[in-house]
Amino acid sequence: MSNKAINFQKGNVSGKVSLLGAMVGPVQFRFSNDKVIQPFSIAPWANKEESKNDKLPPILKNLGGEWPCVPFGTPGTRRDLPPEWLRNIESVESVNEAFMHGFSSNHEWQDISKSSQEAELSIEYPLKHPVKGLNRKISVTDNNQLEFELLVETEQPVELPIGLHGTFKLPNKPGKAKLMIDSFKGAYTYPVTVEPGISILKPNQKIEDLEQVLRLDGRVENMTTLPLESVTEELILLDLSEGRIRLQNYDEGYEVVFEWNIEQFPSCLLWYSNKGRDYYPWNKRFQAMGIEPIASAFDLGVVHSRNASSPLREVGIKTGFRLEGEDRFSYRISVNEI
Known part of the structure; x- marks a missing residue:
């Protein structure tokens, strides 16, 4: 397992980037009243020297923060989907992605940083x-x-699903956080149950x-007020007109603002x-809000x-995309007091 990381600090912001997956987090934002906010979710097993962790897929070993996914989604092709999702898939060419x-989410990057005020990896x-x-490149x-x-380099033109994987902290008590989505056009739940018997x-x-x-029980759920009351795992794809989502944390008095180019990542x-996975390493102890700008069909792969x-x-x-x-893709994450 790799615990290697790059540290960066500029002004009132300091953080680290893991070489494995180039995952940024934790990051501390300091405010004038000496308040320190660390908005990213970091898995409780991340960076722990446990023998079980050596057997995990690399992406899970240091899970947390934010990182790019190229291509975005699962390897292989799921076939346990509704019929409308399987139309003509036999004629679609895949790529060599395992x-x-x-x-990049499962291997070490090279540190090519030129200053301690920023992090740059390849x-x-x-x-x-x-x-x-x-x-x-991550700068302040x-x-x-x-x-x-x-920067994504390719030898020949190719269309791939791509995405950014932001993973953010939530309060422990249900209802103490709120998703704010100003440019909502519509949304879709996952084609099949995310975690059978749980979702x-x-x-x-x-x-x-x-x-x-x-x-599933016929009732309705407010998916903007967080954390949810129910133990669950869910995936929802948003259709947006603007690349901007806010996550407000009332317990700690701040909001995270994630902004990106909607032409590059048209969905989120x-x-x-919500503590829905009961198997290792999750063990019902991981609670986070993933905000993931994408050009992808959920996480269903190429x-x-x-x-x-x-x-x-x-x-x-x-x-x-x-x-x-x-x-080149540029985007921004900021933290404001509320």
């Missing part, structure tokens, strides 16, 4: 992969915001109001991890994201 959320992909490599603005730059939402439904999402996957016949493509939702040589 890792959840891509090669990684080369295997020779037969359509992606040549990634470069990731004069307004104490985190500024991210991601509470009715799968494969279109959502008109995030405060009234249909449950919300991951509600084939489903490339499938022009998928339900999301048919309603005009872009589920991939055409990479052409050198593509």
Whole structure:
């Protein structure tokens, strides 16, 4: 297991980036009244020297914070989906990707930082992969915001699902946090139950109001007031007109603002991890709000994201990004007191 990390500090912001997966977090934001806010969720098993952890997929070993996923989603092609999700998938070409959320989420990056005030990392992909490599830079603005730059290099033009994986802390008590989504157009629950026997939402439904999402038991759930009362794991894909989501934490008196280019990441996957997984390493002890800007069909991987016949493509939702040589992505995460 890798505990290697880059430390950075500028102004009132300091943090670290793990070389494994280039995951940023924890990050401390200091305010004028000596208040310190650390908004990222870090898994309770992360960086622990436990023999069980050596057997985990690399992406889980230091799980937490925020990192890029190229390609975004699972390797292989799920076939246990509703019929409309399986139309024409046999004719869709896959890529040589064996890792959840891509090669870069599961391997060590190289530290190429030029200053202790920022972190810069790079990684080369295997020779037969359509992606040549990634470069990731994390800096702090004069307004104490985190500024991210991601460069994706490819040898030839290729369409892939891509995404950013932000994982944020929640209060312990239900209802003490709130998702604020100003440009909501619509949303969709996962095509199948996320965790059978655990998840509470009715799968494969279109959502008109995030405060009234249909449950399996016929009731409705407000998916903006957090944490949820129910132990569960859920995935909801948002269709947005603007790349901006706020997460307010009333317990600690702050809000996180995640901003990105909606032309590059037209959707956002919300991951509600509410202590629903009872197997190792989760053991009902992980609670976080995942805010994941994507161009992807949920986390279903390359084939489903490339499938022009998928339900999301048919309603005009872009589920991939055409990479052409050198593509740059910029986005920002800031923390404000409330």
